[in-house]
Each structure stands twice: as C-alpha cells, then as structure tokens.
Amino acid sequence: MVWLIQRGHLFGWVPVALACGIGLYFGLRFEPGIKTFVVVAMLQALGLLLVRRAREEVQPLGWALLLVAIGFFLSVARAHTIAAPVLGERYYGSVQGTIVGVDRSASDALRLTLADVVLANRPEMLVPARVRISLHGDAGSFHPVPGQIILATAQLSPPGGPSEPRGFDFRRHSWFQGLGAVGYTRVPIMVWRDADRSGLLTLRLNLAARIRAHLPGETGAVAAAVATGDRSALAEPTLIALRVSNLAHLLAISGLHMGLVAGFVFAAVRFGIACVPWAALRWPSRKIAAGFALVAAFFYLLLSGNSVATERAFVMTAVFLGAIFFDRRALSLRSVALAALAVLALRPEALVSPGFQMSFAATTALVGVFATIRDREWTLGPQWLRPVSTVVVSSLVAGLATAPFAAAHFNQISHYGFIANLLAVPVMGAIVMPAAVLAGVLMPIGLEALALYPMGLGLDWILSVAHVTAAWPEARGTILSPPGVVLPLVALGGLFLILWSGRTRIFGVVPLLAALTLWSLAERPLILIAEDGGLVGVMTEHGRALSRAKGAGFAAQVWLENDGSPNDQSSAAALWPIDTPMLLPSGVALRHVTGKRRTEGLECEASEWVITNARPPMRVACKITSLADLSKSGALAIYSDGRQETTNAHVGSRLWTQNALQIE
Numbered sequence: 104m105v106w107l108i109q110r111g112h113l114f115g116w117v118p119v120a121l122a123c124g125i126g127l128y129f130g131l132r133f134e135p136g137i138k139t140f141v142v143v144a145m146l147q148a149l150g151l152l153l154v155r156r157a158r159e160e161v162q163p164l165g166w167a168l169l170l171v172a173i174g175f176f177l178s179v180a181r182a183h184t185i186a187a188p189v190l191g192e193r194y195y196g197s198v199q200g201t202i203v204g205v206d207r208s209a210s211d212a213l214r215l216t217l218a219d220v221v222l223a224n225r226p227e228m229l230v231p232a233r234v235r236i237s238l239h240g241d242a243g244s245f246h247p248v249p250g251q252i253i254l255a256t257a258q259l260s261p262p263g264g265p266s267e268p269r270g271f272d273f274r275r276h277s278w279f280q281g282l283g284a285v286g287y288t289r290v291p292i293m294v295w296r297d298a299d300r301s302g303l304l305t306l307r308l309n310l311a312a313r314i315r316a317h318l319p320g321e322t323g324a325v326a327a328a329v330a331t332g333d334r335s336a337l338a339e340p341t342l343i344a345l346r347v348s349n350l351a352h353l354l355a356i357s358g359l360h361m362g363l364v365a366g367f368v369f370a371a372v373r374f375g376i377a378c379v380p381w382a383a384l385r386w387p388s389r390k391i392a393a394g395f396a397l398v399a400a401f402f403y404l405l406l407s408g409n410s411v412a413t414e415r416a417f418v419m420t421a422v423f424l425g426a427i428f429f430d431r432r433a434l435s436l437r438s439v440a441l442a443a444l445a446v447l448a449l450r451p452e453a454l455v456s457p458g459f460q461m462s463f464a465a466t467t468a469l470v471g472v473f474a475t476i477r478d479r480e481w482t483l484g485p486q487w488l489r490p491v492s493t494v495v496v497s498s499l500v501a502g503l504a505t506a507p508f509a510a511a512h513f514n515q516i517s518h519y520g521f522i523a524n525l526l527a528v529p530v531m532g533a534i535v536m537p538a539a540v541l542a543g544v545l546m547p548i549g550l551e552a553l554a555l556y557p558m559g560l561g562l563d564w565i566l567s568v569a570h571v572t573a574a575w576p577e578a579r580g581t582i583l584s585p586p587g588v589v590l591p592l593v594a595l596g597g598l599f600l601i602l603w604s605g606r607t608r609i610f611g612v613v614p615l616l617a618a619l620t621l622w623s624l625a626e627r628p629l630i631l632i633a634e635d636g637g638l639v640g641v642m643t644e645h646g647r648a649l650s651r652a653k654g655a656g657f658a659a660q661v662w663l664e665n666d667g668s669p670n671d672q673s674s675a676a677a678l679w680p681i682d683t684p685m686l687l688p689s690g691v692a693l694r695h696v697t698g699k700r701r702t703e704g705l706e707c708e709a710s711e712w713v714i715t716n717a718r719p720p721m722r723v724a725c726k727i728t729s730l731a732d733l734s735k736s737g738a739l740a741i742y743s744d745g746r747q748e749t750t751n752a753h754v755g756s757r758l759w760t761q762n763a764l765q766i767e
Contacts, residue, residue, distance in 0.1 A: 112602065114440055115436045115437070117166075117170060117444060118444045120166070120167045121171070121177075121444065122174060122454050123170075124171035124175040124178070125447060126454060127171065127175050128178035128179060128182075129178065129452075129454070132757075133755050134758055143172050147169055147172030147176075149168055150165045150171075152165065153165025177447070177451050181450070183758070187232040187283055188232070189277075189278070189283045189284070189759070190284035192261070193258070193259070193260045194222065194258075195258050196256065197256055198221075198222060198256070198259065198288075199255075202215055202217060202249050202251045202252075202253060203216050203217065204235075205249065209660075211339045212238055213237070213245070213247070215235065215238065215247055215253075216233060216282075217233065217234045217235070222259075230283075233283060234285070235284075235285045236255065238288060239287055241290055242289055249305045249307075250305060252294070253292050254293045255288045256288060256290050257286050257288040258287055260285065260286055261283075261284060262277035262283075262284070264634060264738070266657065266658040266661040267661065267662060268739075268748035268750050269587060269753055270665065272754060275757070278758065310330065310406070310543075311330070311331045311333035314327045314330060314331070314551075314555065315336060317556075317559075321341045322559050324336035324338065325341065326559065326562055329360065329536075330406075330407075330539045331407060332406075341566070343573070344566075345573075346515075346517075347517060347572075347578050348520060348523040348568065348573045348578070349502075349509075349519075349523055349524060350523050350565065350568070353531055360536065361420045362416075362419075363536035364400060364539075365396040365397070365399060365400045367540055368396045368399040369392045369393060370392075373392040389427055390427060393424040393427040393428060394428075396420075396424055397421060397425075399540070401417065414446075414449070415459060418445045419446070419466065422438050422442040423438050435470065436470055436602065446459065457509075460594070461508045464508055464594075465500075467504070467597075467601055469497060471601035494528070494529055495525065498521060498524045501524075502524065508590065510582050511589065513664075514582055514584060514664040515581055515664075517579065517580075518575075522572060523568050526568045527564070527568045531565065533561075534557055534558070538554045538557045538561065539558055542554035581664075583627055583665060584625070584665040585621065586625055590618075592615070593614070593618045596613065597611065599611030599614070627665070628742050629642050629741055630740070631738070631739070631741075632728065632740075633738055634737045635655075635716055635733065636697075636733050637654060637655040638650060638654070639693070640659075640675070641687065646668045646670055647662060647668060648685065649679060650685075651672075652672060652673045652677075656672060659672040660672070690710075695713075696713055697715065697716050699718070701717075702716075702718065702720075708724055709725060711725040712725060715728075715729050718730070718731065735751070737749050738750045
C-alpha cells in the first residue's frame with residue numbers, strides 16, 4: 104500500500120535500482136559464471152512475473168528486481184565488449200604508436216597516450232590497444248603533436264593493483280579506459296611519421312595554443328583547460344591552490360561548464376528571437392533556442408576531448424533540453440533520473456567514479472531543494488536580493504551534497520570552499536563561460552582577443568580567490584577513508600530524503616547517521632606493505648612512519664591520504680628509526696631491506712620480521728616477507744588485532760585481474 108501512496112514519485116528510483124545491479128557486478132570478488140547468470144536471470148524472470156501478474160501494490164517490487172537484473176547484465180556486457188590485451192609482465196624496449204592523447208601525470212610530467220601500438224617481438228594480437236607513457240629526463244623536451252607516429256624506448260608494466268586492500272583499483276579503471284600498459288621513458292623520442300594536422304584532438308590543441316598566446320601564464324593555462332580540456336600547461340601550484348580552495352571542479356568540463364555553455368546559447372538565441380516581434384509571435388522560440396543550445400553542447404563535447412565526464416554532462420544537458428522539445432519541465436527530478444539512466448546504460452562503470460557520484464549528488468539535491476522552494480512558494484528575499492540569495496543557497500546545497508563523496512574519495516575538506524565558490528562561481532557563469540563561447544565564435548575571423556580579454560579578467564579573479572583562500576590558516580582539512588558501506592548509506596539516505604514523498608522521508612536521516620557513525624569508527628591498518636615490497640608503513644602515535652623518504656611515491660601518497668594525514672612522504676619517513684628496526688606494539692622488530700645485494704647478505708635474529716623486495720637467503724632465523732610472497736597476495740594490510748587483508752583476496756578474480764587476455 105505504501106507504493107500506491109508514492110504513485111507518481113517512483114520514477115526517480117528507476118536509476119537507483121539499475122545502479123544496484125551495476126553495483127552488484129562490481130562488488131563481486133569473482134567474474135560471474137553460469138551459476139551467477141542463472142540466479143540473476145531467475146530474479147529477472149520473477150520481476151517480470153510480478154510486473155505482469157501481481158497486484159498493483161506489488162508491481163514496483165517486480166520493476167525493482169527487473170532493473171537490478173538489467174543493470175547487472177549491462178555491466179557484464181560492457182566489461183566484455185571492451186576487453187583488450189593487458190601487458191602481463193614488465194617490458195623494456197621499443198614502443199611505436201600514434202599519439203591520441205596528451206596530458207600531465209600527478210608528478211607534473213608530460214604524458215602521452217598511444218594507440219595502434221607496436222612492441223618489439225610481440226604478436227599484434229597480444230599487444231595492448233592503448234599504452235600511456237610519461238616523459239622524463241631527455242624525453243621531457245619533446246613537443247608532441249596529435250596524430251604523430253612516434254618511436255620510443257620505454258619501460259612498461261601492467262596497470263597496478265590497489266595500493267592497499269579496499270583501495271582504488273587502477274587495474275579496473277585502466278580496463279574500462281582501454282589502457283593495457285603504463286610506463287615511462289627517459290631517452291629522446293623519434294618521430295616516425297609526422298601528423299597530418301587534422302582531427303579533433305589537433306584542433307583542440309591548436310585552439311588551446313591560440314588561447315595561451317593571447318592569455319599567457321597560468322591564466323592562459325586555465326583558460327585552455329576550461330575551453331578545450333587541455334591541461335598540459337597547468338602548473339602544479341595552480342592545481343594545488345584550486346584543490347585546496349575547492350575550486351578544482353571549475354577545471355573539469357562537466358555539468359557546470361556544459362550547462363553554462365548551453366544556457367548562454369539558449370538565452371542568447373531566445374533573446375535574439377524576442378528582439379524580432381514578428382518572429383517572436385510566430386516561432387516556437389524556446390524549442391529553437393533549445394535546438395541551438397543542443398548543437399553548441401555537442402560541439403563543446405567534441406572540442407573538449409569527449410572524456411567520460413564530458414559525455415556524462417552532455418547526456419544530462421541533452422535530457423534537460425529534450426524536455427523543452429516535448430513541452431516538459433526541464434529542471435525536474437524526472438529529468439535527472441532520465442539523465443542518470445542514459446549515463447548508466449552507456450557506461451555502467453561510471454557508477455563507481457567520483458565524477459558521476461558528485462555531479463548527480465549535486466544535481467539531485469539542487470533540483471530537489473529548488474523544487475520544494477517552488478512548490479511551497481517560498482521566497483528567497485526581496486526581488487533585488489534574490490540573485491545573491493540563489494547563489495548562496497545553490498553553493499550551500501551543492502557543497503553539502505558533494506562533501507561526503509569528495510571527502511571519501513579525496514580525503515580532504517576545504518574549510519573555506521563555500522566562501523571561495525560564492526566568490527568564483529558567479530564570475531564563471533556570468534563572465535568566463537559566455538566569453539569563451541564568444542571567443543569560439545570570433546576565432547574563425549581572428550577577433551577572439553575581444554572575448555578572451557574579459558575571459559582573462561574573470562579567470563584572474565578566480566585564480567586570485569583560489570590562491571588567497573588556499574593560503575588562509577587551516578584551509579585544508581584531512582580525513583581518513585571511510586569503510587566501503589559508508590557512501591552507499593549516504594546515497595540511500597540522501598535519495599530517500601529527496602525522492603520519497605510525505606513526512607516519512609525523514610527516515611532518510613537514519614542511514615545518514617549510520618554512515619556517520621561507521622565513518623567515525625573507521626580503523627586504519629597498523630602495518631601497510633606495498634605490492635612490490637618497496638615500501639612499508641607503520642602507524643605510530645605521531646602518524647604513519649614510512650620506511651623510505653623517496654621512491655614508491657604513489658603508494659606513499661595514497662596511504663597518507665587514506666590515513667587523513669597532512670604529512671608528506673619525507674615527513675612520514677622522518678618518523679622511521681634510522682639504522683634500527685621499527686619496534687611494533689607486539690614486541691617484534693620490523694626491518695625493511697631493499698635491493699638484491701643488501702638482501703643477499705641479510706643477517707637477522709629470530710625476534711625480527713624482515714620485509715624485502717628481492718629474493719632472500721635460503722636459511723635465516725627471522726620471519727621474512729619477500730617479493731615472491733607479495734606477488735601472490737598483493738599489497739598487505741595488518742591491523743592492531745592481528746587481522747590481515749590482501750588486495751588479491753579483496754579484488755578477487757575479475758576480467759581486469761585474470762591472465763586470459765594478458766601478454767605473457
């Protein structure tokens with residue numbers, strides 16, 4: 104009977120049920136086989152039976168089962184459809200490929216994505232579809248042009264697993280990106296064949312270069328990133344300031360940018376038609392404006408690199424504009440649900456990405472809150488104050504909705520992010536994005552400078568806000584990673600508060616409180632060991648002590664972030680005893696020995712535990728964890744109660760971890 108009361112409000116739960124099926128697939132520790140398919144098919148059949156035969160109040164349960172099964176099978180189909188070879192072992196040698204992507208790594212090194220890859224002495228059918236290499240040393244002076252076929256001598260390896268159990272799985276992420284190997288080169292790169300100077304990627308980079316020519320420095324770098332998605336010129340200090348001030352989302356071409364571009368074009372076209380009374384009285388100006396806005400959004404999608412985040416933003420924008428074509432309310436929870444359905448159907452893997460979670464959390468919360476304000480006829484102050492109060496409410500709602508997801512994925516809280524967004528986002532919408540659209544229109548006739556000048560002024564203001572707020576005391580707070588169940592509970596509670604109708608929606612607070620409680624009780628491992636044995640971390644009363652000040656930087660960064668520690672690797676390494684073992688609470692003396700030569704001459708006592716990234720001597724008195732042990736277990740986590748977790752046990756046997764398609 105409760106479903107009948109919710110009649111007319113259940114469509115918003117359709118993508119939620121679909122997402123449950125997708126989450127079921129990604130949550131498995133094994134690749135589903137015949138038995139699993141039979142069970143899910145039976146659930147699907149039961150759902151179909153309930154939909155067609157059961158009483159009206161039971162039919163929503165049938166739809167839920169049906170959608171869960173569909174989400175599961177969509178994920179299976181997607182994962183198998185994009186299957187491609189993955190490098191199975193380390194490779195050093197010549198790498199030939201066509202440049203299809205240019206960006207920068209976390210270490211600020213130029214990074215190339217190569218397609219049509221050729222590896223020395225490797226059969227074509229076993230070569231990864233795409234390879235990504237970072238340019239270090241002499242290779243860093245190379246100036247890539249999309250479409251070039253290059254020849255490099257590179258060190259490649261398979262995409263790495265999680266840095267710790269229950270951590271981010273880069274192998275899965277790479278699988279859905281088509282990346283079969285990652286690596287680096289330090290030697291000069293040779294151009295095998297020059298680019299034909301055509302294609303969208305070349306157009307993107309040429310436009311970015313023209314923008315930076317008019318707007319030099321970090322202003323031009325940010326302008327190029329906002330307009331074309333090219334972040335290759337962004338310096339690390341700029342990125343850090345934007346992250347700490349919670350303004351980094353302004354760089355990602357996502358829902359905000361796509362909405363601003365489409366909204367500006369929509370408003371401009373409709374205003375233009377309104378200026379001609381004859382046309383305004385006879386033409387469907389809203390639908391015409393929506394058509395132009397949709398074309399502009401599609402061109403922006405192509406121009407900005409067609410990334411997953413931009414595709415998601417375009418789908419959302421297309422759904423909203425499509426509602427105008429069918430004379431439906433564009434900004435409604437039904438439109439948000441349709442957009443989520445389209446994104447999940449096209450890319451089920453988007454569900455586990457921070458971008459999807461944060462963008463739909465913000466959009467759902469904003470639409471839900473402003474729909475309540477509209478339906479209850481509340482006002483946001485006097486007419487002259489409403490633009491300001493609307494920005495304040497929007498920033499507050501979006502910030503609260505995305506805060507748990509940002510904290511869980513990035514382990515940081517921007518204490519002044521609300522203030523920074525209040526000062527920066529209106530400038531982004533009123534000046535920067537309209538100027539970017541005008542610059543694109545004027546660029547073919549060489550007059551883009553007229554629009555880039557105000558765009559630069561707006562970006563200068565945003566950058567000054569970022570640098571000032573990031574420099575304030577305690578601007579960046581850190582928080583430890585939550586248990587895996589926390590974010591699903593947060594999503595369930597938030598969705599229940601927004602989508603459920605009636606006073607019982609208040610029960611959505613229950614899962615939110617449960618998530619907060621579980622997060623506050625989260626425990627970090629006492630000992631962490633990297634999957635290659637190259638780094639060890641032990642939790643002390645002053646934070647995690649790391650065994651090395653340099654090397655294994657990615658694992659060190661991930662561990663410290665997940666701990667919610669503000670320390671960097673060098674500070675954490677200072678907590679590790681010099682020339683003496685690390686004494687554990689159990690009384691065991693822990694030593695970390697690296698390198699073949701040091702390990703071969705190892706001498707230790709029975710009370711010691713030695714961790715090494717090489718092959719140890721045959722007979723030693725102490726306990727040893729070597730590279731051979733870690734190759735079977737993956738990264739290792741040990742808790743204060745003696746409980747152990749390994750990444751391989753947690754990840755299990757999936758498409759992206761199996762060897763069936765890997766190069767051996």
